[in-house]
Amino acid sequence: MDVREIVAELERYLGPDAAALSLPPAAFTSPELWERERERVFGRSWVLVAHVDELAEPGAYVALSVAGEPVVVVRGEDGVLRGLSTVCRHRLMPVVEEGSGRTDVFTCPYHLWRYGLDGRLVGATHMKRNPAFDPSACRLPGFAVEEWQGFVFVNLDASAEPLAPHLRRIGEDLVNYRLPELTQVAGWTEEWHCNWKVAVENAHENYHVMGFHPETLQPTTPGGAETRVRADSPWADSMRVRYAAPLEPVVLDLTEEERAHLYGFFVFPSGSLAASGDMVVWLSLIPSSLDRTLVRGGVLMPTAMVEHQDRDTVRKEAEAYAAMINAEDRRGLEAVQRGAASRFGERGHLSPKEPGVLLFYRSLARALCREDADYPGEL
Ligand code: FES
Ligand SMILES: [Fe+2]
Numbered sequence: 559m560d561v562r563e564i565v566a567e568l569e570r571y572l573g574p575d576a577a578a579l580s581l582p583p584a585a586f587t588s589p590e591l592w593e594r595e596r597e598r599v600f601g602r603s604w605v606l607v608a609h610v611d612e613l614a615e616p617g618a619y620v621a622l623s624v625a626g627e628p629v630v631v632v633r634g635e636d637g638v639l640r641g642l643s644t645v646c647r648h649r650l651m652p653v654v655e656e657g658s659g660r661t662d663v664f665t666c667p668y669h670l671w672r673y674g675l676d677g678r679l680v681g682a683t684h685m686k687r688n689p690a691f692d693p694s695a696c697r698l699p700g701f702a703v704e705e706w707q708g709f710v711f712v713n714l715d716a717s718a719e720p721l722a723p724h725l726r727r728i729g730e731d732l733v734n735y736r737l738p739e740l741t742q743v744a745g746w747t748e749e750w751h752c753n754w755k756v757a758v759e760n761a762h763e764n765y766h767v768m769g770f771h772p773e774t775l776q777p778t779t780p781g782g783a784e785t786r787v788r789a790d791s792p793w794a795d796s797m798r799v800r801y802a803a804p805l806e807p808v809v810l811d812l813t814e815e816e817r818a819h820l821y822g823f824f825v826f827p828s829g830s831l832a833a834s835g836d837m838v839v840w841l842s843l844i845p846s847s848l849d850r851t852l853v854r855g856g857v858l859m860p861t862a863m864v865e866h867q868d869r870d871t872v873r874k875e876a877e878a879y880a881a882m883i884n885a886e887d888r889r890g891l892e893a894v895q896r897g898a899a900s901r902f903g904e905r906g907h908l909s910p911k912e913p914g915v916l917l918f919y920r921s922l923a924r925a926l927c928r929e930d931a932d933y934p935g936e937l
Contacts, residue, residue: 561590568923571916578908578916586753586898592848599827599925600625602715604793606829606842607631609856610708611742612658613639617675620658622854623846624714628652630664631703631712634675641701641712642677653698657747664698673698707737708858709840711829721825724791728823731796734812735833736860743864744876745856750888752895754828754845755922757853760891761822761830761843762914764799770890774883778802779820787914792924795917797822805835809860824914826921836863839880849895853884 559582567582585591608620608631619632621644628644644652644664651668654661663680664673672681677698685691702713704721707729711721750757760766768781784800804817812835821833832839841855857876864872897903908915 559584559588561588561594564588564591565594565927568919569927571919571923572928576916576920580906580908580915581755581759581919582905583898583900583903586756586895587848589848592845594926595845596625596627599922600627600714600845602713602718603827603925604704604711604713604718604721604825604829605827605844606709606825606840607712607844607854608658608710609742609745609840609858610705610710612745612856613710615660617660617662618658619654619661620710621652621654621656622844622852623656624712625845626847627714628656629701629712629714630654631710632675636676639703639705639710640676641703643699643701645698646671647679647696647698648682707732708740709829709831711825721793724793725825727788727790728794728796731821732823732831732833734810734816735838736810737838737858739860740838740858741861741864742856743859743869744873744880746854746877746880746884748853748884748888749846750851750853750891751849752851752891753849753898754843754851755918756891756894756898757843757851757887758828759915759918760887760894761841762797762824762918763912764797764820765909765911766890770886771883774886782911785911785913787917789917789920792921793826795824795826795914795921797824797914807835809836809863822914824918826918827925836860853888855880855884 564582564585570576605624612620613633616633616635619630621630629641630644631641633639644654646653646666648669648671651666653664653666653673674680677700679693679696682693700716702716702718704711706722706725764779764783764785765781767775767779778801779799780802785797787795787797789795799820801818801820823831828842828844830841836859838858844852846852857880
């Protein structure tokens with residue numbers, strides 16, 4: 559299937575009576591579609607990259623690949639969060655390795671050119687005798703950065719429209735979870751060997767819980783649980799899954815509805831949050847290449863809940879729990895990627911228990927083929 563055929567199939571998801579079918583398998587393996595996604599999806603979308611607790615101090619940074627683009631998000635001495643390309647202006651070496659940390663300056667490992675936290679060149683040795691070189695005009699390109707209720711997003715399109723207006727309804731839904739007062743107690747970065755869409759479509763449904771998470775999640779949110787979804791904008795949709803039994807949060811003052819449901823929120827293409835009693839978990843599924851996905855996430859809790867506990871113990875418990883769930887998804891999704899490469903793979907019929915998957919496909923189709931398409935609202 560060539561890329562034009564894949565895109566034509568995707569466009570059908572935008573029609574009024576789109577069939578509830580999974581993506582063509584080639585959508586997960588096509589290098590041409592991946593090139594198109596790099597440009598039309600990741601070249602101009604808000605990608606969730608961190609929680610602000612990771613970037614609290616001046617000089618704190620998170621460096622990662624966003625669809626093959628080396629990016630760093632860093633807090634400057636002036637307190638401003640910035641997104642920068644890490645590609646050295648001399649001869650292309652990324653000036654910082656992927657990962658997180660703290661620094662006063664980015665020193666390129668190749669010939670030691672140095673850049674300030676705002677991207678400006680602050681030093682380059684043995685360059686004075688090249689009259690064509692103007693150090694004052696030399697700087698790392700900047701990207702757009704937006705912080706929304708503690709979540710940090712980056713957009714490779716420096717002139718992108720703001721994200722916050724698209725998240726207004728989600729913000730209202732989350733008022734009782736008091737996002738700005740939550741603290742990150744644990745975080746992780748993993749790499750999964752699958753196409754990013756394999757991971758994102760999985761996050762958009764609870765149906766797989768009976769298969770991938772029979773002992774961990776199935777008792778609380780069974781795969782057959784009542785599931786409702788809502789699309790607010792091409793960039794934002796959400797999912798509500800009824801718990802087997804209501805939760806009893808100890809710190810947050812939640813309504814009966816909130817105690818009875820797991821709420822999932824999605825910011826296309828990569829970001830998601832799950833609000834569950836006294837806990838919010840964020841997860842971002844960011845491609846680094848066609849078949850590699852960076853999985854960054856964290857567990858947030860009300861400060862009041864953890865202030866009398868040993869932070870290390872809380873962190874270890876939360877990390878161990880997340881690692882268990884992530885391992886279950888990872889094992890399954892890496893197998894799905896192998897299935898997607900089979901010559902005998904075909905599109906399949908979706909269950910009414912996975913309506914969120916179709917919302918994701920619509921956002922994808924809109925980004926890749928028809929930006930003027932409208933949205934269905936509640937399903
Ligand atoms: S490539 Fe960075 S200093 Fe030469
Ligand atoms: Fe899962």
